[in-house]
Amino acid sequence: MTITATNQAALVDMANSNGPYVATGNQAVNLNGGISHAVSLPRWDPGNGQVQNVRSLSYSYGKSGLYIANLQIKVNEYGGATTLNYATVTINNVPPVVQFDTTTVTIPEGQEITLSASFTDDTWLDTHTALFNFGDNTAPQDGIVQETNNEPQAQGTATIKHAWCDNGNYTVTVFVTDDVGGVGQATMTVNVTNVPPKILAPKKICVLQHQNVHLEAIFTDPGWCDTHVATWDTGDGHFHMATIKERHTPPVLFGYASSSHVYKCAGNYLARVTVTDDDGGEDSAVIIVIVTELFNRHFEHGFRIIAGTTGRQTLTNTIIANEWYPFSYETVTANALSGINVKAAGSAGNTVFNVLYKPDEYINRDGQRAQVIELKGSGIAGIRQTVPVNIGWDYEFTTYYHLPLLTEECKLIIGIDPNGGVDPSDPGIVWITAAPVERWVHASVRVCALSESITCFVGMLQSGGESVLYIDRTALFMIQPKYGAMPERKPENDQSCPVNEIEGHDFNRLSDYMSINTDRGTLASVYKLNDQSVRFADQKPANNPIFLMPAASNTLADNLIKGIAQVSGAVAKNLVTGTIQTVFPFLKKKG
CATH class of the missing domain: 2.60.120.200 (Jelly Rolls)
Known part of the structure; x- marks a missing residue:
């Protein structure tokens, strides 16, 4: 007896992912699922959920890391089996590639410029930060990053603004770091030239003869790390080194150069101030000094x-x-x-x-x-x-x-x-x-x-x-x-004469003189008890112990006048009211 079977045995097609796989950056990974069969339905999952129904797959990963890929094979016939096989896919990170837009630039000190660098990254899904080191002992600073993350490469720019406070040649380095830790860098050279200081001074000043004046000029310098010296040619044959005070803070140095001087002769003088920085840059300014006075102030000149x-x-x-x-x-x-x-x-x-x-x-x-x-x-x-x-x-x-x-x-x-x-x-x-x-x-x-x-x-x-x-x-x-700073004033208890022999002045006591409201009776009492006045009259006053008739000798008069009223500060304080x-x-x- 012969038996003939009418059902054929099902195809045996087992899934095999043929892993593991290793690639770098956006390099394509060939996920090999073997020979295709008409009745087999393949499906590849590369490990990131991007499923494709193919037997073999060439796939690029946008980000580094370890992926678990799997291949599923389903035999599409009666009695057919469905199998699944896994494989590891290792994608190695690639650091970004960075370059400055220019390799060398020359600028004056103090001028702010924008530094710009571009970068690419094969792992295009990475995000990035940028750090700039300016080479001038200032702290590194984060730049502004703008980027696009499209296959096959991420592309972006990093920018920042900076100014250098002193002349010199500086190497600027930018570090672009992706979120996986890859670092790319680039350098450029910045040549900074010196800028001389700029003096701001009045066109003229008026000075009183025989009185101390501070010849002063303000100056600025965009190189705020520079130090300066200055001189004053007063125009009357004197030359002084100036006292310098300066503030070294960006964006510009501010300072002033001063020197004390006394002009002994009235007239017009050309005073010249010269300010020089530590790199040899200098500026000069001429000020017309008009020396004048309160003329004939002692009434001895006619x-x-x-x-x-x-x-x-x-x-x-x-x-x-x-x-x-x-x-x-x-x-x-x-x-x-x-x-x-x-x-x-x-x-x-x-x-x-x-x-x-x-x-x-x-x-x-x-x-x-x-x-x-x-x-x-x-x-x-x-x-x-x-x-x-x-x-x-x-x-x-x-x-x-x-x-x-x-x-x-x-x-x-x-x-x-x-x-x-x-x-x-x-x-x-x-x-x-x-x-x-x-x-x-x-x-x-x-x-x-x-x-x-x-x-x-x-x-x-x-x-x-x-x-x-x-x-x-x-x-x-x-x-x-x-x-x-203003000069220090005299102590409050100083009892010196308000106007001394060189016509200095104690302004502390002046306010006291002008604020005392003296009683009339007090004034009368002072002069009644202190009657040492000298008068010139045609006849003797009733209560005046000393008098001179007009015919008295000039010699005697001179001697008497010299003894009149050298009023002390204490008496003056009690007498004057205003x-x-x-x-x-x-x-x-x-x-």
Whole structure:
């Protein structure tokens, strides 16, 4: 008997991945599944979920790492089997390839430039960071990275901005790191050239003769790591090494060069400052120095005659110190001194307002002469002088005065117009008033200059009657603002004279003089108990222990005058009273 079978045995097709596999970067991996069969259904999974229904597969991985690939074979017939086989796929990382857009660049120090480097990475799914080392001892900095991650390569750029603080040749290195740890790098050379400093100085300054001035110039340098030296040629035959203060912080060095100097002769000078950096770069600037003074300030350089009459104001035999000019104002208006509209008593009607100016060779603070002002009536009268100055500097105008009439009807006035005007009624004038005294005492006023000149006023204010004012030893001091620290002031307990022999000044005590409100009774008591005054009169005063008739010898007069009132600081402090722009009782109308 013969038996014939009608069913054929199923195909045996077992899955075999033929691994393991190793590749580098985006190198293609040939995943081999063997010989294909018509009834077999293959499927490759390369280990990242990207399944493909093929028997063999050429595949590129976008990122390094270890992958577990698998091949599945399904025999598509009755009794057919489905098998699965695994294989490891190792993809080795490739570091990025980096290059700068340029290999060499030349720039001046301090100039900021943008550094740019490009990179590629075969493992295109990697992400990257960039770190720049500038070769100048500054800390490395992260750059800005922009990239695309498309097959077959990642491409990107790394950029950063930087400036070098000193000249030299610098090697810049950029490190591009992928997220797996691969590092690529590139270098370039930056040649930095030196830039000389730049001086910023005023075109001119005004300096008072015989007073110390700090010649100062600001300078900048884009190379903020440079150090500098400087010199001052003062223009009058002196040459000084400057004191340098500088701030070494980006983006630019800032400094100033100063030197102290005293100009002994009035005139115009060309001062030159030269600043040199440590690499030899330098800059120079010329400043016109106008050396001036308060001329004829001690009234020892002559007088002149001014004659004439203006309205009811009589100027008879007016003898004014050279370089000074008279001023007078009959009625105190809303713009004069106090800011209050006051009609000075006695100015109405037919009262004559008369001012007489003359020198005096006997009654003076020291030296040979003093300026005398005799005032009859109500108003103000005095002398003025305009001096060129620097805007923004403080100026102190001082005088010694002798106003022997002890009455509330008369006061010393001393003021400065910071705008350089000559009108005594100008509201911008800063005034100080001080009490009448029988001794030589000191009064001062200080302002900040608002114009290229100031006008110094000194005289008296009177609300009626007759008074005589003696003025001597005026002085003007400049107080310079500085870029550096101000010089240290004297101790508060210093009792030195406000104006010494070289016309220095103790400004600590000046504020005390101008702020004491001295009682009238106290003034009377001081002079009653301390009566050592000297007077010249046609007849002997009742209570004056010393007097000279006009016919007394000049020799005796000179000897007596030399003994007048060398007022100590303590006495002066108790005698002088003044308040800036304050209405004093004697200005008020009497009810």
